[in-house]
Each structure stands twice: as C-alpha cells, then as structure tokens.
Amino acid sequence: MKPGRSLEHLVEVLEKALSTDPAITIQSPCRLRDKVTGQLREHDVVIKSVHGHHHVSIAIECRDRSRLVTVEQIEAFHQKCLHTGINIGVIVSTKGFCSTAREKANHYDIRCLTLAEAKSLSWLATDHISLTHRTLKHIHLHIFPLAPHNLPDNMTHYEMIDAATGIVPYQAITPIVNKALDHIKHVSGKLPPSPVRLKFMPTGLSVRNKHTGETIPIANIYADITYEIETGIAPIKTYLYGEAGNNMPSLEAAIADLDWGPLHGKLVISRAHGNIGSIT
Numbered sequence: 001m002k003p004g005r006s007l008e009h010l011v012e013v014l015e016k017a018l019s020t021d022p023a024i025t026i027q028s029p030c031r032l033r034d035k036v037t038g039q040l041r042e043h044d045v046v047i048k049s050v051h052g053h054h055h056v057s058i059a060i061e062c063r064d065r066s067r068l069v070t071v072e073q074i075e076a077f078h079q080k081c082l083h084t085g086i087n088i089g090v091i092v093s094t095k096g097f098c099s100t101a102r103e104k105a106n107h108y109d110i111r112c113l114t115l116a117e118a119k120s121l122s123w124l125a126t127d128h129i130s131l132t133h134r135t136l137k138h139i140h141l142h143i144f145p146l147a148p149h150n151l152p153d154n155m156t157h158y159e160m161i162d163a164a165t166g167i168v169p170y171q172a173i174t175p176i177v178n179k180a181l182d183h184i185k186h187v188s189g190k191l192p193p194s195p196v197r198l199k200f201m202p203t204g205l206s207v208r209n210k211h212t213g214e215t216i217p218i219a220n221i222y223a224d225i226t227y228e229i230e231t232g233i234a235p236i237k238t239y240l241y242g243e244a245g246n247n248m249p250s251l252e253a254a255i256a257d258l259d260w261g262p263l264h265g266k267l268v269i270s271r272a273h274g275n276i277g278s279i280t
Helices: 005-018 071-083 099-107 170-188
Strands: 024-027 030-033 040-043 045-051 054-063 088-093 111-118 128-145 158-162 196-200 205-209 215-243 251-260 263-272 275-279
Touching (some): 005 054, 005 263, 030 045, 128 251, 128 263
Parallel strands (some): 054 088, 088 111
Antiparallel strands (some): 030 040, 111 215, 251 263
16 A cells, blocks of 8 residues: 555545445545646545435545644645535544634535544454464365266376366365365364365266266265464554544544455444444
8 A cells, every 4th residue: 555545545444434325435546637637636535426416526635644734735625626526525634623724624615524543442342353264275085986986096187077067176176165164163163173074975076087078976075174273363443533623523433454364454343423333
C-alpha cells in the first residue's frame, strides 16, 4: 500500500461498515474528470448513491497530518469538489480542525469528521483475535478398484476421471481433503494428529489408462495426509469515527488486520447507533 493510503483505506472500511444500503457504492481511490481542464483528478474516497433518478456523489478527503486542517485546505477541497461534480464534501482528520476551518467548512456545507484511536470499547471484551491456519504438506492416494478389476502398482500411465466432468486433476483432491478435515474437527472438536489416513467412497470416479483408454471404476480411496497447524494472534485496534466536536461518535469500530494463510483483509466489528455488525 502506497504511503498515505493507510488512512484512506481505513476510512473506506469504516464507511462500508456504516453503509447498509445496496444502492450505495464506495470506491477508493476514485478519479473523476475535471469540468474545467478535462483532466482526471483523484479523490481519496467517493460514495455514490442512486435512488430512482437521483444520483448523489460524496467525496471524502483524508488528512493524516500532524497539524490541524486549515482554511486553505477547506477552500482547496471545496473547489476540487465543484470542478469534479461532487454533491457533498467530507474531510476526515486524525488531528482535528482549526476553528476558522470549521467555520469555512460550515459555510460550504462540508462535513468535518475526526478519526481517533480509542484505548478500549466498552462492548469489546478482547484485544486480539486468535488465528489458526492448516497447511497440507503431502497427500498420497491409495486407489482401490471395484472387483474384479486390478490396478498396477505403478499408476504413472493412469489418470482419474469423473463420469460427469472428465479428467480430475490432482489439485482437485486438496479441497476435498480440507473439507473432510473440517468435518472431523466440527464433529469431534479437534483434528487427529498428523499424519492421518482418511477413507473416501467416491461416486462416478474411474481411472483411465492414458494409452489404451481402458477405464476401471473406483470403489474407494484412502488418502494418507500430512499437515501442519500454525497459530497466531491478530491485534485489534479500536477507533472512534464521527463529527468533529461531537462526544457521541457515529461509529465505534474494532479492526484487526488479517494476513494469515489464505486470509488477507480486515475484520471489522462495529457499533453504529446502538447496532453491532461486522464486515471483512
């Protein structure tokens, strides 16, 4: 993520947590054409709402600086919104706003929001999320044909086929094995120690000789599976997001960055106006 995008992405996530209307789309960043120059200009976050023949565009400017937002920055953002066809302007600051900037924003109907980290949230009972990731290291298949067929010890010249879909690549076994392991964990509450042997009784599967085309139906398959389990912790950060100067924020949010195994994104648990929800 390029420098400066961290706050923009965070605001995008928070706005998605606030939005429950399917007619609303949120894009970050968003480039809109300048009515005067014809050039594309970039807004940090743009929210578009369509209701019947009414189209409303909201642009959010994100200011992650060490100083308060100034009058000059309000004026520059106002001009940018006018020239790109934005209906409503919003500025989010992590530091706050000069009093004169707030007055100028009120004059232009620009909303001033603040985003601040909170030490804790009363409804959140933890400061982290425990993560578990399972990695399959090796799968060895033992294929047993329907009687009275036999299979050679060397299966190099054979491929697995499905009567409905055709050739079944080896990679297709992985999600089947993962699903079986998930079922075992759901039923027993824990996984068996690795390595483990699982039995599958497939329907419509055969093996086919690549050279002769001979097919032999499969009765069952045993899979010897070796896997590793990794555990980790994702810290939770808490935020207050809302109108500048308002002691009652529009949104209280707990956010954890998930970058673990196949998980990449953010988990957001939020409370807005008394309602608690979550998004990823």
